[in-house]
Amino acid sequence: MSALTFPFNVTVSCDPNPSTEGVVSYSFSMNGGAPVVASVPSAVFSIPSAATYTFSVFATNQWGDGPVASVSASITSPTGPKNIKIVKN
Amino acid sequence: MALPSTPTNLHVVKGGQVSTTGPALLQPSDFTYLGYYDLQTAATDGTPYMQGLSHRYVNGDLRLLSLIYGVLHETSIGSKPFGAQITSKTRAWGSVGGTTNGGFNAVWWEEARQRLWTLNTIDYSSTAKQIQVFTRTLNDDGTVSNLRGPIGLQGLASKRAYGGAQAVPVWFQQQYGVGPYVIGWGGYTSLMAQSGIASLGLTTYSMPDPDGFASNTEVPVGQYKVLADHFKASTVGDWYGAGAPSGYDRGARVTIPINYFDGGDPRQNPTTAPTDPPAAGAQWLSPSPDGRGRWVWGDSYYNTGCWIDGPNKHGFIAVAALGTGKCWYGSSTLHFDGRTAELHIYDPAHLGEVAQGTRPIWNVQPVSMTELQLSGTYVLAGGNTTLGNAAGATYDPIGKRLYVSRCGTNGTWQRIYVYQVAA
Numbered sequence: 322m323s324a325l326t327f328p329f330n331v332t333v334s335c336d337p338n339p340s341t342e343g344v345v346s347y348s349f350s351m352n353g354g355a356p357v358v359a360s361v362p363s364a365v366f367s368i369p370s371a372a373t374y375t376f377s378v379f380a381t382n383q384w385g386d387g388p389v390a391s392v393s394a395s396i397t398s399p400t401g402p403k404n405i406k407i408v409k410n
Numbered sequence: 411m412a413l414p415s416t417p418t419n420l421h422v423v424k425g426g427q428v429s430t431t432g433p434a435l436l437q438p439s440d441f442t443y444l445g446y447y448d449l450q451t452a453a454t455d456g457t458p459y460m461q462g463l464s465h466r467y468v469n470g471d472l473r474l475l476s477l478i479y480g481v482l483h484e485t486s487i488g489s490k491p492f493g494a495q496i497t498s499k500t501r502a503w504g505s506v507g508g509t510t511n512g513g514f515n516a517v518w519w520e521e522a523r524q525r526l527w528t529l530n531t532i533d534y535s536s537t538a539k540q541i542q543v544f545t546r547t548l549n550d551d552g553t554v555s556n557l558r559g560p561i562g563l564q565g566l567a568s569k570r571a572y573g574g575a576q577a578v579p580v581w582f583q584q585q586y587g588v589g590p591y592v593i594g595w596g597g598y599t600s601l602m603a604q605s606g607i608a609s610l611g612l613t614t615y616s617m618p619d620p621d622g623f624a625s626n627t628e629v630p631v632g633q634y635k636v637l638a639d640h641f642k643a644s645t646v647g648d649w650y651g652a653g654a655p656s657g658y659d660r661g662a663r664v665t666i667p668i669n670y671f672d673g674g675d676p677r678q679n680p681t682t683a684p685t686d687p688p689a690a691g692a693q694w695l696s697p698s699p700d701g702r703g704r705w706v707w708g709d710s711y712y713n714t715g716c717w718i719d720g721p722n723k724h725g726f727i728a729v730a731a732l733g734t735g736k737c738w739y740g741s742s743t744l745h746f747d748g749r750t751a752e753l754h755i756y757d758p759a760h761l762g763e764v765a766q767g768t769r770p771i772w773n774v775q776p777v778s779m780t781e782l783q784l785s786g787t788y789v790l791a792g793g794n795t796t797l798g799n800a801a802g803a804t805y806d807p808i809g810k811r812l813y814v815s816r817c818g819t820n821g822t823w824q825r826i827y828v829y830q831v832a833a
Binding site for chain 2: 328329330331332333334335336338339342343344345346347348356357358359360361362364365366367376378379380381382385386387388389390391392394
């Protein structure tokens, strides 16, 4: 992986929920900040500096919001995202 | 049916590309806030009613164009640092014509043709008025020439297209068979369900060059195309009981208002804010069954629509001015606990699908949305007004910067918020 300079973007993605669930949107957030609501299971966040970031996502269908999935990433320069782990509720 | 399951395989990768074919769709993270400028622009009575924002280059110098009713102010940013208070205008046109003092005015400078577009609507009108597209040349001596208009779109009223105009990328024109310009954007007006019906959600109409039409005429049906329109939802109750929209919808938003406008307050024209939750049977409450908020009275895109078509990212974006907290009717006008702004990003492909007839006109919603954190205090005005709202935006493809304007910031300033766009 090439050296990084801040800020840079990361893409946070998850697998699409089963089509039978009728998901209409995915809400992504970084460190509990303002959600990015997208119709696709992917969103891009700008990383301002080296730190550990927690990204979260939940799916929404006509019945409401589903459970949250989270992933923590320790992002350091110059080698990029590290120590990614998935944490489910 | 039940709630969706927990998303799986959540992962993070370096880079911002979310599509491998053609320019990716813009995401909120592509907009990096840089700083602001404060402009001293006010109407003749001293009130800071900015009603439109565009820009142009003059000898390589970026000039912001603020329309305040019929007066156009041109302000050079020059090399001023962010945070600067700019108290002198570079130039002004005392009357550009084709504007109204009783409603909303939008402005767009067409760099390619060196002409100024305006659109307007009367806010409170019991009769439908045709769309008001005007164009003119700006002369250096503060006058205008070649004033043309109004030109409308047959069957559509001005209250559905008071947000402005933009050029359509050539690739989009060719791929979807639409004209070279779009107008529209959508938002609340008084007498929302009458006199042409306002759209509480995005409107977008493609049209040919207005130069091909005489003033006081309309582009016939068949020579323009509807790319988005939410007007029907202004005349009916919500779709929530059906579980999903099937024939109409209001615009979506990420913030969640408490909507008393649509049957939520049983009192008739009260003088105080409601204290009880919205009444049983209230319509268009937020969140809707899909988890998103829905527009309420007073929500509008005003003059903020921008078609961004960069080599790496693209999208049609608009900044929504929205009521927050309790939103209610009383003392014969609109009231809100607060106002906020959201960046909404639309996928041009959705507009194209409507043009091709494969997507209904009401089913165009933002693909992504985020609330903007605008610095400074703002005037919280009742009623339906641009004052205190993010009511103008213009995108400069040369500097790849988005300028968002909110008048009535920290008193009487027109604050220009500047974002770098990774387009």
